[in-house]
Amino acid sequence: MTTTTKANAITAREVTRAIIESKPLFILDVRNTSDYDDWKIEGGIVGSLNVPYFDLIDGVEEVLPKLPKDRDILVVCAKEGSSIFVAEQLGEAGIEGVRYLQGGMKAWSEYLEPVKVGDLKDGGELYQFVRMGKGCLSYMVVSEGEAAVVDTLRMTDVFEKFAKSKGAVIKHTLDTHLHADHISGGRKLAEQSGGTYWLPPKDADEVVFEYHPLDEQSRITVGRTELSIRPVYSPGHTIGSTSIVIDNQYLLSGDILFVESIGRPDLAGNAGSWADDLRKTLYSTYKELSGDLLVLPAHFGKTSELGEGGRVAARLGDLYESNPGLNIASDEEFRKTVTTNLPSQPNAYQEIRQTNMGRIVPNDDEQRDMEIGPNRCAVHDK
């Protein structure tokens, strides 16, 4: 069992790039089968096999015939210890180029890939941050040395460094709603950068901290140019859910509308009555907006929703053609779709909501553990 072969690491960033660039990859996931079935690395041409590491302690012979010869093999576990152990054994057994995922699924869950969405009319830029491991999306508007971040994730240092690299100071952080699948970094980032934290007041009944109410009267400007951030009240996923129109070009739809699905109304506890709000938001409020707006959601469920360079976006008008959630004829059928046979809830979603209200304050390790697993915010995420 003593091994001398050193296995090389691959970072979560490199795996993210490989998925975006459709590079073939084969994953040997050595976590417990229940963890693997719940959540794993997926992508267009990612193949994977699950064999728990404790079945490989005496030797890796049994998996050798199951590994493809024509692909890079990546061994993955929860942190990284077991994947190093197995990768080294595979190296000993003569498999070349085996690597392990540095930091394991924990690092995978936390990596954010910045992708440029486009330019703003008056010279600013809009970026999307793709959290490949969990399917979360954040946004940063940069203009004239100022920045605003929408649906900030817990890893606030990523946003701070990025803004700095653009020579911008973060003036505003906004949450489109009180999130249930991940811990918001919005308040922390605003505190750290001396900015203002905005949250829809209807989602904030139980929050215990100060915030600026984000409603249709809010006017938020970034930079000295004519960049307007216009909130549109769009309840349904939560009662406070608010979409944000930026520069009359982009619709940040939060968890209301995704590229291949729509938001689920049950995570804040009131699926029945919010189903009708969701119907109204998607079938009338959004219908009145320009079909040319580029929809930029707060999540994706499948890597098939990733477009060029990893960007997750679609024209609103096109989604009215292609998105199954926007093509349900009757109110009754819609209500049934969004309230029955829903996927299981995101991991620790109650505790995550409590954390986002400031009612509980878990430490960093606990926060990391609470966020394990996919986002599961869409009605079609199975």
Place this chain on the structure above:
Amino acid sequence: MKIDVQVDAKGLACPMPIVRGKKALDAMQSGQFMELFATDKGALNDFQAWVKSSKNEWVSHEEKDGVHRFVIKKG
């Protein structure tokens, strides 16, 4: 219940608690009891899944001040 073999895997990270535990069990007689201590957070999940997939038998688990104590009967 008489503990036949004790294993101290405190301070060791995954996969070592299971590696040590398995090694100890391999050298034991069927029906003997092993007591193993570990501090790795993932140990509980992994021990449960591993014992389930093996012929060995889960006897007990408790945690005190971050130290997990497992008792497993060799199958």
